[in-house]
Amino acid sequence: MSQLSFAGHTVIITGAGGGLGKAYSLFYASRGANVVVNDVSQAASQKVVDEITKAGGKAVANTSSVADGAAVIKTALNAFGGVTILINNAGILRDKGFKNMTDQEWDQVQLVHLKGAFSCTKAVWPIFCKQGFGRVVNTASAAGLYGNFGQANYSAAKMGLVAFTKTLALEGARFGIKAVVIAPMAASAMTETIMPPEMLANLKPEFVAPFVASVTHPDGPDASGKIFEVGAGYVAEVRWERSKGAAFKTDASFTPSAVQEKWEQITDFEHAEHPQGLPDLDIPGIFAAGSKLSTNAQASSEIRFDGKTVIITGAGAGLGRAYALVFAKLGANVVVNDVNEKTAKSVVAEIAKAGGKAVASIASAEDGEGIVKAALDAFGGVHVLIANAGVIRPNAFAAMSEREWDEVTAVHLRATFKCAKAVWPIFQKQKFGRIVTMGSQAGIYGLSGLANYATAKAAVLSLTRTLAIEGRKYNILANTVAPTAGPLIGLAQYRFSASDHVDAIKEEYIAPLVGFLSSEANEDTTGGLFQVAAGWIAQLRWQRTGGYGFPVNKPLTPEAIISKWSLITDFNDGRATNPGSTQEAFMQIAENFGNEADDSAGGSGSNSSDASSPYADPEDSKLVAEAKTKVEEPLEYHYTDRDVILYNLGIGATEKELQWTFEGDDEFAAIPTFGVIPQFIASGGLSLDWLPNYNPAKLLHGEQYLSIKGPIPTSGHFVNEARLMEVLDKGKAAAVTSIVETKDKATGKVIFENQSTVFIRGAGGFGGKRVGKDRGAASAANTPPQRKPDAVVEEKTLPTQAALYRLSGDYNPLHILPEFAAIGGFDKPILHGLCSFGISGKHVVKTFGEFKDIKVRFVGVVYPGETLVTEMWREEDKVIFTTKVKERGTVVLAAAAATLVNAGAPKAKL
Numbered sequence: 001m002s003q004l005s006f007a008g009h010t011v012i013i014t015g016a017g018g019g020l021g022k023a024y025s026l027f028y029a030s031r032g033a034n035v036v037v038n039d040v041s042q043a044a045s046q047k048v049v050d051e052i053t054k055a056g057g058k059a060v061a062n063t064s065s066v067a068d069g070a071a072v073i074k075t076a077l078n079a080f081g082g083v084t085i086l087i088n089n090a091g092i093l094r095d096k097g098f099k100n101m102t103d104q105e106w107d108q109v110q111l112v113h114l115k116g117a118f119s120c121t122k123a124v125w126p127i128f129c130k131q132g133f134g135r136v137v138n139t140a141s142a143a144g145l146y147g148n149f150g151q152a153n154y155s156a157a158k159m160g161l162v163a164f165t166k167t168l169a170l171e172g173a174r175f176g177i178k179a180v181v182i183a184p185m186a187a188s189a190m191t192e193t194i195m196p197p198e199m200l201a202n203l204k205p206e207f208v209a210p211f212v213a214s215v216t217h218p219d220g221p222d223a224s225g226k227i228f229e230v231g232a233g234y235v236a237e238v239r240w241e242r243s244k245g246a247a248f249k250t251d252a253s254f255t256p257s258a259v260q261e262k263w264e265q266i267t268d269f270e271h272a273e274h275p276q277g278l279p280d281l282d283i284p285g286i287f288a289a290g291s292k293l294s295t296n297a298q299a300s301s302e303i304r305f306d307g308k309t310v311i312i313t314g315a316g317a318g319l320g321r322a323y324a325l326v327f328a329k330l331g332a333n334v335v336v337n338d339v340n341e342k343t344a345k346s347v348v349a350e351i352a353k354a355g356g357k358a359v360a361s362i363a364s365a366e367d368g369e370g371i372v373k374a375a376l377d378a379f380g381g382v383h384v385l386i387a388n389a390g391v392i393r394p395n396a397f398a399a400m401s402e403r404e405w406d407e408v409t410a411v412h413l414r415a416t417f418k419c420a421k422a423v424w425p426i427f428q429k430q431k432f433g434r435i436v437t438m439g440s441q442a443g444i445y446g447l448s449g450l451a452n453y454a455t456a457k458a459a460v461l462s463l464t465r466t467l468a469i470e471g472r473k474y475n476i477l478a479n480t481v482a483p484t485a486g487p488l489i490g491l492a493q494y495r496f497s498a499s500d501h502v503d504a505i506k507e508e509y510i511a512p513l514v515g516f517l518s519s520e521a522n523e524d525t526t527g528g529l530f531q532v533a534a535g536w537i538a539q540l541r542w543q544r545t546g547g548y549g550f551p552v553n554k555p556l557t558p559e560a561i562i563s564k565w566s567l568i569t570d571f572n573d574g575r576a577t578n579p580g581s582t583q584e585a586f587m588q589i590a591e592n593f594g595n596e597a598d599d600s601a602g603g604s605g606s607n608s609s610d611a612s613s614p615y616a617d618p619e620d621s622k623l624v625a626e627a628k629t630k631v632e633e634p635l636e637y638h639y640t641d642r643d644v645i646l647y648n649l650g651i652g653a654t655e656k657e658l659q660w661t662f663e664g665d666d667e668f669a670a671i672p673t674f675g676v677i678p679q680f681i682a683s684g685g686l687s688l689d690w691l692p693n694y695n696p697a698k699l700l701h702g703e704q705y706l707s708i709k710g711p712i713p714t715s716g717h718f719v720n721e722a723r724l725m726e727v728l729d730k731g732k733a734a735a736v737t738s739i740v741e742t743k744d745k746a747t748g749k750v751i752f753e754n755q756s757t758v759f760i761r762g763a764g765g766f767g768g769k770r771v772g773k774d775r776g777a778a779s780a781a782n783t784p785p786q787r788k789p790d791a792v793v794e795e796k797t798l799p800t801q802a803a804l805y806r807l808s809g810d811y812n813p814l815h816i817l818p819e820f821a822a823i824g825g826f827d828k829p830i831l832h833g834l835c836s837f838g839i840s841g842k843h844v845v846k847t848f849g850e851f852k853d854i855k856v857r858f859v860g861v862v863y864p865g866e867t868l869v870t871e872m873w874r875e876e877d878k879v880i881f882t883t884k885v886k887e888r889g890t891v892v893l894a895a896a897a898a899t900l901v902n903a904g905a906p907k908a909k910l
């Protein structure tokens, strides 16, 4: 297709001074658009504007807060006379564990993300409606979709924007307005801490901008109301998936215990459905089917709440009242919160009359502390929070006032936050707590006329998910229930006119689910979202298409995205998944790291120089020959006693071995295998992304050879010179050997030579040679002789061994991050090859004395905590050895040997 042009369009991009916003600005400008670069930083926005104008584009800066949308839009009107596209991108982070999150940290995040998107969209809306064209892109996040530890505020805001977008799409359709929401994955503070730089390079904002351009162009695909995850060249669509659920007879046997009894059926996704909007339920049909069922079976022990105190906000009427009555009937002490004193007190009286225990708490639901105090004063504790309070201020988005927006978000969202905050320390301390929050179908699917309500309800959902994540280890379980009940909400959602249906949407049909989720009988359901109506309960989860991974070594374009649209949006091709957490979602994106186009090999040649490599080989393919010519900058390594001790400890030296762990010892020294440490930044940093299908998670250390050419100082300043030495094509895998010379910076004397081979699974098949050259001791087969070993040393590694060893410089997440290890194909993080190498090398030193070189092949993985058994055979000046894992009886180090310094004087200090 021909290049999409944005000539004649004016695009407003908020938060455009850096990162994604900047990438969007540059991209739109490069395609002919007028760009308004909004950022509160004058310097940052002006810099982007300058960059655009210098390149011949058109842009102006705006520095207003996004909460003042009118001021942002005014700049577009003044400079360009109109606006056609709005990208709500501005955002801030105030990450904090929930326990320590302040009101201010909560409010600031909501202000920028939610109120900012509302305000800017409100300001463009009448213009879009009038001109019959408009595009809005809102920025969510994986944290919003799945919840994320330490981001209760951010997750909530981001998920709020999902339902906001869906509602805009519904309301905008008849005006030619389309709204799309993306969850971009781009390099951020979060990923920086867990990803090596070569992985971060995959998360460039330039992989997101073309997607945004594609869905905002008038000729782009219709993605209105849809959700996409975008990053690292990977694009996939996300939608809700709902279990078929379970039906109940709506008589007195519809209890929390009846819900427990059918839990498996409720959460069975075998015949899942994919409703995309409202009305999605045949409420009268569901109700009629339920009434034909026989009495509901009950779980073996009845769910009761004796001795438990339950806070219910907004409990003076409707759903809250129904919950209060059920909890009281089941033995709970109930705190009936409501702003309306009369109704709250009448519910308390109703409970008392039936022999139950309840007190009223007359307060705004935002007064979490006050409500909790009422519970403590009356009952001395609190165990369950049902965050139910809500108001409804329906209005078309075009007419919705700021006040209507603020009131709804305050009562639904801020109040839920405040009440959860108030119960949290109590729940944490007593290691028990149940939280049920109220979602809504409007929050799931969006709903015309309820932009404020839908947004707040979706935000509550992700706040709850984050509470579930953070609360799990304290036995605090948090779930969201999306009820269809009550004349107000139920009828608003289903637009029933006939009063016949009022029976089907009774509030008491929601309470049994809320009761089960709040009970001790619920031992592990947390972070869930349930739809419930008229005697039917189902669970929802996300479903994501298999998506499409674009090559990461080529600039991504909107045209390329459009050409793969059917793959990006196909939920039925057998590749769809159900990510359940931000980490899982990220793993799928990370699989695209290293996805390179075949024709890229040796591509622009920008990395190569004409200099030939000392390791050039006529049998090398062009790809390998070019890679070998690259000359790396020398890398310095500076270390002290402390680094030596840390390394020695990392390979199992003990407090009794003072020569290795106490800098004041007369014989204080590095264990000789320390020689692999100074060079690691150089060999480990060699770029391998020129290999086809290179994926760092699939890299394993294959072999190591270390030659010690001078005494090892206990502190020093070295320089490393690294080269690519050999690249072998092992069919499915590539084996790449580098050589590094480590010299003393002051004297230039070579101290160590290392040859390291890495084995990259899935990166073979590029047509290189298969068998390497004889590299002497570095590639020797070192077959053990046919006799029993001369010495055997056994050592149990620590479960924390990899966590400790990595501090010596190999921060590869494979050794610490379960998600990353999973991408590599392992159940859990594995031990560094060089850690096992060091431990076995230490066994050789302790048994036979110092060595001047050592070589191993890593033939099996070791898990931290396993026992290593080094079997050694003395053969003249060599010690040949094999290392096994005792627990599994597998060989992990083979073809291994060390050449002794003083072959005549074996030292047996075991």
Ligand SMILES: CCCCCCC[C@@H](O)CC(=O)SCCNC(=O)CCNC(=O)[C@H](O)C(C)(C)COP(=O)(O)OP(=O)(O)OC[C@H]1O[C@@H](n2cnc3c(N)ncnc32)[C@H](O)[C@@H]1OP(=O)(O)O
Pocket (backbone or CB within 6 Å): 680, 683, 684, 699, 700, 701, 702, 703, 730, 733, 735, 756, 757, 758, 759, 770, 771, 810, 812, 814, 830, 831, 832, 833, 834, 857, 858, 859, 860, 861, 862
């Ligand atoms: C300091 C420098 C930078 C280093 C960066 C390192 C970063 C670190 O953080 C990473 C790590 O520490 S990873 C942990 C340590 N390593 C391991 O645990 C790997 C253990 N080994 C294995 O799993 C397999 O042997 C495995 C997977 C390696 C091979 O198993 P298979 O695929 O079953 O191989 P196989 O069929 O037996 O052989 C295929 C061809 O490959 C050659 N080969 C096998 N093992 C090799 C190895 N370890 N190293 C090099 N080549 C190896 C075989 O000879 C065979 O070649 P050919 O087909 O020509 O005969």
